[in-house]
Amino acid sequence: MRLFFELARRSFQRQLTYRAATIAGLVTNFFFGVLRVAVLTAFYGVQAEVNGLSLQGAITFTGLTQAIIGYLSLFGWYEVMNSIYTGAVATDLLKPMGYYRFWMAQDLGRAVAQLVMRALPIMLAYAIFFPITWPKSVGQWLALVVAMALAWMISFSVRFLANLAGFWTPNALGFVRFAFILMYFLTGFLMPLRFFPDWFVRLCNLTPFPYIINTVVEIFLGVLTGPQIVVALLSQLGWVVILGVACQLILRAGVRRLVIQGG
Amino acid sequence: MRHGLMLYFRLVGVQIRSQMQYRIPFLVEMASTGLITFASFATLALVFQRFEHIAGWNLGEVAFLYGMVETSFGVMDMLFSGFDPQNFGRQTRLGRFDQLMLRPVNLTVQVLGSEFILRRLGRIAQGTLVLVIALNWVDIHWTLAKLCYLPFVFIGQICFFGGLFIIGATISFWTLESIEFMNVFTYGGTEMMSYPATIYQDWLRKFFTYILPAVFINYYPALFILDKPDPFHMPAFASYLAPAAGFGVLAAALAFWRFGIQHYQSTGT
Amino acid sequence: MTPIIRVHHLHKHFRLTRNRHGLLGAVRGLIAPEYRTVRAVDGISFDLARGELVGYLGPNGAGKSTTIKMLAGLLVPTSGEIVVNGHVPWRERQAYVARIGAVFGQRTTLWWDLPVSESLDLLQHIYKIPAQQFQRNLDEFRQLLGLDAFINTPVRALSLGQRMRADLCAALLHDPDLLFLDEPTIGLDVVAKERIRQFIQHVNRVRGTTVILTTHDLSDVEKLCERVMIIDHGRLLYDGKLEFLREKFGGKRQLVVDFAENYSDAPVDGAEIAGRDGNRVTYEFERRVIAASELIGRLSSQYRINDLEVREPDIESTIRRIYEEKLLENASDAAN
Incomplete structure (x- = not known):
């Protein structure tokens, strides 16, 4: 466990050195947020509420989603695939900790750094420029923290799983990119899932994707309450377990293939 | 000049042939790049079921804005792949730009010829599809003037986005770290141009009118083609500015590019 | 004949961001970067024919x-x-x-x-x-x-x-x-x-x-x-x-020999024994005094040899020697 946190700490510090990238990222995220506020405001027009979501909630949604792009690595993460291609995987597999945990530790450091450097400043900037809502009770904050942590674990497992395709083909880039495109649409990043027709939302809910963003958003906005929150968190937990097991199984198959083929 | 042009076609030919070598990955990537465009459109269409219109524009009209921008951006992205800010920065750090400088050929020609990503055809195809759908949904009164102007709008848009790529690539001479920031202009530009300009806050619209003339690239030509009134009461020629604005941005970008090369030569990597 | 390359008092200085240590340093670097100048090339002149x-x-x-x-x-x-x-x-x-x-x-x-x-x-x-x-x-x-x-x-x-x-x-x-x-x-x-x-x-x-x-x-x-x-x-x-x-500055070359037998001592003219490990003996010799081939000839006429290897003093250590021992006059300038 000490090794785990040591890896996470190092990866955290590495993130802090990307100075220009951080500032550029903040500007970018904020700018896209502003665009999306304009779009949603125009969509609402004179309506005060659409399917249980107020305009203020919708604006908060744009800020929150921009804020956690980095935390959840929504726009792409190809490190495991690259390490398979460069052969670094061979030495990483010899490390005194599981390969899945090895990457999870590093991703944790990265995610926490993104939370501090990206998510907080963006939410603060939003609070200054736009009328946004915040969680109202201690319970809601607690649920949010748990949901955020579980969302990161699901996001990590989905990304890790997609990257494992690198074991099977030397051209997995297209496939991994495809996974990120799915994340883009089905997590509820692009638009709140509530805006979609109900049949589409039911379809989405069969996948792990909405539990990466939509759950976090709806807890933050207070759309979910009481037992709904418990159900949402338990669903997240379920996906964490399922995906974690899937990662381990597929990783094992991939490593076996690597060993047989000699990389 | 002729040498440069001949060489450009030779370099692009080489790119195309080598990309066709891997047929399956090529097709998968082509499909997945295109998918974003169409899936975004599908998302928009689904959301329109709840909202019906945005600032007085219906789905078909917004689809026209979106289809135009996606198609021209896709073409640009194929032609100017060498200048793609993300890619260019990484290549420069790997010393690729040094190697181009060691060859007795114009650098702009070489960068343009260094990458020609054929799989962008996926995006172009999807963008065109959206445009075709839009033209079906919207009842446009076609006139000769509109038909003649449309190709120039496209060329203007391609120049405009190409100029943004070149500016982004040039900035990476300075920053060397990731320059996600350029996404503001490129992907932000396409996103912003996909909606009617009335929805944006005043300062944002002014920025995209007077500093980066994006509204003249898509919104005003669309007003003209769709016969919609101009809510900002610009002079009538505002609708015809797309080619001029496009060339202007491209020319400014090339001047900045030359300046950037000088800077690069004095600092290296 | 005019030289193909003429370099005169060439300088190249770079300005770099200083990376600070530790977590706090990283955060401070994010807010207020510090710069330092590196003189990558600091006054070089030469001609090449x-x-x-x-x-x-x-x-x-x-x-x-x-x-x-x-x-x-x-x-x-x-x-x-x-x-x-x-x-x-x-x-x-x-x-x-x-x-x-x-x-x-x-x-x-x-x-x-x-x-x-x-x-x-x-x-x-x-x-x-x-x-x-x-x-x-x-x-x-x-x-x-x-x-x-x-x-x-x-x-x-x-x-x-x-x-x-x-x-x-x-x-x-x-x-x-x-x-x-x-x-x-x-x-x-x-x-x-x-x-x-x-x-x-x-x-x-x-x-x-x-x-x-x-x-x-x-x-x-x-x-x-x-x-x-x-x-x-x-x-x-x-x-x-x-x-x-x-x-002048190359230092000593080494000859590493694996003998076929365990000699209690294996002296040879022109080289000194610098170390031994079982049947393996390392000799040091000066280029000026004896050529490698000559030394190998002498050894093989006196002893039974399985394998041998000549080790050159590497460039890093040669340069270090020049640099540290101030073997060249201008080396003293470089130390400043």
């Missing part, structure tokens, strides 16, 4: 590649003068680079996904090489470098040695007057190194191309160069004959 083959040596970060980049026109000096072949390299880039060739380390100039032959064809068009000249050169290099075995293989599938051979060919097709080679033998096995050295020698002697070679490998220099320049901390520590450098 047409047809010379010179080794340019120095530890990592000494300023080697910064100098080469300035000579190749990739970097503009902070101050000082460079005239190469009548050109100031960074002005009139296109005209200048048409007359030089360069192979930079492990980066290939070839197109990754193309067969070697197609890359070479493209270079013919890039350099506007007349068909006849191109064919003549290509035939010559194909034979000398043994390119035929892999000329239709995509570059990405080549071994490091094959790629280096292809890159050497690519750098010379247009008959450059001057060739820059940056670590041409790095990572190669002995046979591949030897082949590349022979080729470089051919290009220099038969074709008369001036060559500047940077390398870590002293045996490259030993086999190829009469003249060496040594740079450290941006300053030229030594510029002169290799022989003189080796004799």
Whole structure:
């Protein structure tokens, strides 16, 4: 466990050195947020509420989603695939900790750094420029923290799983990119899932994707309450377990293939 | 000049042939790049079921804005792949730009010829599809003037986005770290141009009118083609500015590019 | 004859961000970066005559590649003068680079996904090489470098040695007057190194191309160069004959011998025993006193030998010796 946190700490510090990238990222995220506020405001027009979501909630949604792009690595993460291609995987597999945990530790450091450097400043900037809502009770904050942590674990497992395709083909880039495109649409990043027709939302809910963003958003906005929150968190937990097991199984198959083929 | 042009076609030919070598990955990537465009459109269409219109524009009209921008951006992205800010920065750090400088050929020609990503055809195809759908949904009164102007709008848009790529690539001479920031202009530009300009806050619209003339690239030509009134009461020629604005941005970008090369030569990597 | 390269009081300074240590430092660096100036090249002057083959040596970060980049026109000096072949390299880039060739380390100039032959064809068009000249050169290099075995293989599938051979060919097709080679033998096995050295020698002697070679490998220099320049901390520590450098400052060579029997003592004239480990004995000897072949002859006439290996003093330690012991007069300046 000490090794785990040591890896996470190092990866955290590495993130802090990307100075220009951080500032550029903040500007970018904020700018896209502003665009999306304009779009949603125009969509609402004179309506005060659409399917249980107020305009203020919708604006908060744009800020929150921009804020956690980095935390959840929504726009792409190809490190495991690259390490398979460069052969670094061979030495990483010899490390005194599981390969899945090895990457999870590093991703944790990265995610926490993104939370501090990206998510907080963006939410603060939003609070200054736009009328946004915040969680109202201690319970809601607690649920949010748990949901955020579980969302990161699901996001990590989905990304890790997609990257494992690198074991099977030397051209997995297209496939991994495809996974990120799915994340883009089905997590509820692009638009709140509530805006979609109900049949589409039911379809989405069969996948792990909405539990990466939509759950976090709806807890933050207070759309979910009481037992709904418990159900949402338990669903997240379920996906964490399922995906974690899937990662381990597929990783094992991939490593076996690597060993047989000699990389 | 002729040498440069001949060489450009030779370099692009080489790119195309080598990309066709891997047929399956090529097709998968082509499909997945295109998918974003169409899936975004599908998302928009689904959301329109709840909202019906945005600032007085219906789905078909917004689809026209979106289809135009996606198609021209896709073409640009194929032609100017060498200048793609993300890619260019990484290549420069790997010393690729040094190697181009060691060859007795114009650098702009070489960068343009260094990458020609054929799989962008996926995006172009999807963008065109959206445009075709839009033209079906919207009842446009076609006139000769509109038909003649449309190709120039496209060329203007391609120049405009190409100029943004070149500016982004040039900035990476300075920053060397990731320059996600350029996404503001490129992907932000396409996103912003996909909606009617009335929805944006005043300062944002002014920025995209007077500093980066994006509204003249898509919104005003669309007003003209769709016969919609101009809510900002610009002079009538505002609708015809797309080619001029496009060339202007491209020319400014090339001047900045030359300046950037000088800077690069004095600092290296 | 006018020199092909004239370098006068060349300086190149860079401004870098300082990385602070620790978590707090990283956060502070994010807010208020600190800068420091690095003098990568700090006042270098030399001339190079047409047809010379010179080794340019120095530890990592000494300023080697910064100098080469300035000579190749990739970097503009902070101050000082460079005239190469009548050109100031960074002005009139296109005209200048048409007359030089360069192979930079492990980066290939070839197109990754193309067969070697197609890359070479493209270079013919890039350099506007007349068909006849191109064919003549290509035939010559194909034979000398043994390119035929892999000329239709995509570059990405080549071994490091094959790629280096292809890159050497690519750098010379247009008959450059001057060739820059940056670590041409790095990572190669002995046979591949030897082949590349022979080729470089051919290009220099038969074709008369001036060559500047940077390398870590002293045996490259030993086999190829009469003249060496040594740079450290941006300053030229030594510029002169290799022989003189080796004799004066090279330190001792070592001969490691695995004997077939366990001799309690195995003395030999001309060398001292520096260490022993079972049947393995390490001798040290001076180049001036005895040649390696002579020493091996003496040993094998007296003892039964299984295996042996000659170890050269490496360039790093030679340079360190020059630097630390102030063996050269200007070394004292460099220490400041």
